Amino acid sequence: MGEDAGRGLECQKIMDGKGNNGNSSQKAIPSCCLKARASAPELEAKCHSTVVSGWFSESQSSSDKAGKMVYFNNPMWPGEAHSLKVESILYKARSDYQEVLVFESSSYGKVLVLDGIVQLTEKDECAYQEMITHLPLCSIPSPKTVLVVGGGDGGVLAEISRHSSVDHIDICEIDRMVIEVSKKFFPELAAGFEDPRVCLHVGDGPAQELVEKPFFDTLARALRPGGVLCNMAESMWLHTHLIDDMISICREIFKGSVHYAWASVPTYPSGVIGFLICSTEGPAVDFLNPINPIEKLEGAHQHKRELRYYNSEMHKAAFSLPSFLKREVRLLCD
């Protein structure tokens, strides 16, 4: 795409890690890394404030002035941490919005980290990307237009492109650096941007929390009758209060169906991610039994990428909920 060429050039300056990172990155290097740099030059490639002794960890610890351990970073995961062994750091920079890190891990392939929180790994991105796309698009007979909020890596776009009924895809991403980084390091995902149906909007939106009422209100008003929203909805093991809140809000706003589903994603907190899937008033939507099964969808399987997680069985199974979840989130009771 013609427009893309200019965008690529513009961002090349950011991609080399000097554009936004200049002197401040020098200051940010922790002492453990400086030591490693002095004694073992081959370790320099692993140098980042979230990487200690060759491991990236989502729950970073540091000491305050009194020498007491202070924990920060992923507030969604207090008291536990998931760590990945780092082979090499491929990219690090600060964008206008966040810290962007890409590293090659020993066991999960390349990893994209934003503000210290794992966004995706090559090994398990399939579960999240395929589910958040096909749970909604396989629940309506012939989806036509899709809006993606966030998802600048392009993985969701790549999944949407399996659906030939779709004629227009808008994507709103705040951070151009995420898109450019994905084009360089996750070309299979970023290939989603090459679909001619995609219309990219880069920029900030109204300042709204993505899990609060005004945001859901706006989306509900944007949808046609019987239109569908699928939103990421936390971990059933850790965040039942948040899930409860989100379902309450959505039951109030969406007058169709509101359901909770989940999938296994090893590198997300507690190894699972939830989805809240809602429909507006209009033609009834039965989320639990895909009306538009992917196995019968022409072209969906003869696509560039193989489906790795999603299938119609997994679609149905995702709505089965553990007893503790139904008890803690009363709105999920049968």
Place this chain on the structure above:
Amino acid sequence: MGEDAGRGLECQKIMDGKGNNGNSSQKAIPSCCLKARASAPELEAKCHSTVVSGWFSESQSSSDKAGKMVYFNNPMWPGEAHSLKVESILYKARSDYQEVLVFESSSYGKVLVLDGIVQLTEKDECAYQEMITHLPLCSIPSPKTVLVVGGGDGGVLAEISRHSSVDHIDICEIDRMVIEVSKKFFPELAAGFEDPRVCLHVGDGPAQELVEKPFFDTLARALRPGGVLCNMAESMWLHTHLIDDMISICREIFKGSVHYAWASVPTYPSGVIGFLICSTEGPAVDFLNPINPIEKLEGAHQHKRELRYYNSEMHKAAFSLPSFLKREVRLLCD
């Protein structure tokens, strides 16, 4: 039980952490803990070779003589680690067979660790214990006798006790210390031993790997026609080769059905655990649709413990498999 009183006394000596741990534990204390002991006596309670700066990690690291990082401990989880923040260490000792550690974590309740590997946490043990018990026992109309191999914490026994049709339960556990530790720190699980149907056998068995052919052969021969085995079967994200091997062996040995199911367990490698469930030649067993649904089982719900994970929906959903698993383990193809 009269027999128990003596056993309790005998083990009290071990339970105080001095019996088998003596001087060797002094040597094992890492320098970081010695430092903490000197400067902050309140941290002494967190002192254990697997606990660094107040965190337990399943993938421990240490430096060899050349200063190169060497990783050890959980061979099932190379290149990643899950860490839990430790509030206090409740018990540590070396039994005749393994290192036993119990600690109070910040976010998962009490944790039982054997040889550095998490066996269960109060928060998520339900998923594993309920699934490995009720997947087989709800698949046959009226289960009578049950053999549990391992499971000295008693959690599986506590689950079996929901089934009033069962008239005899044998359990073979190699390590008496696990049973005693569970009675002290996990009384809800160890309550399973109080069921009068339970017959406990403590001791070593024939030296057989629990995932290899001779072991499965022995079990198949011990089962009645149409009898059922449910075996823990690794992570679908990490161990498809092992799963493939186990299924090949079991398809050869068990002439009934052989199926793979999975559940979400946050503190196990990659956040999931699999189950291999097999039946011998005889009356056909349909594992996918529980013939003995727990919701209709008298007394199963009016039990001391509430079911937290398992229900008939979760039973059925557990057999839905991601597309990558069916591709990598051809025997799981439809």
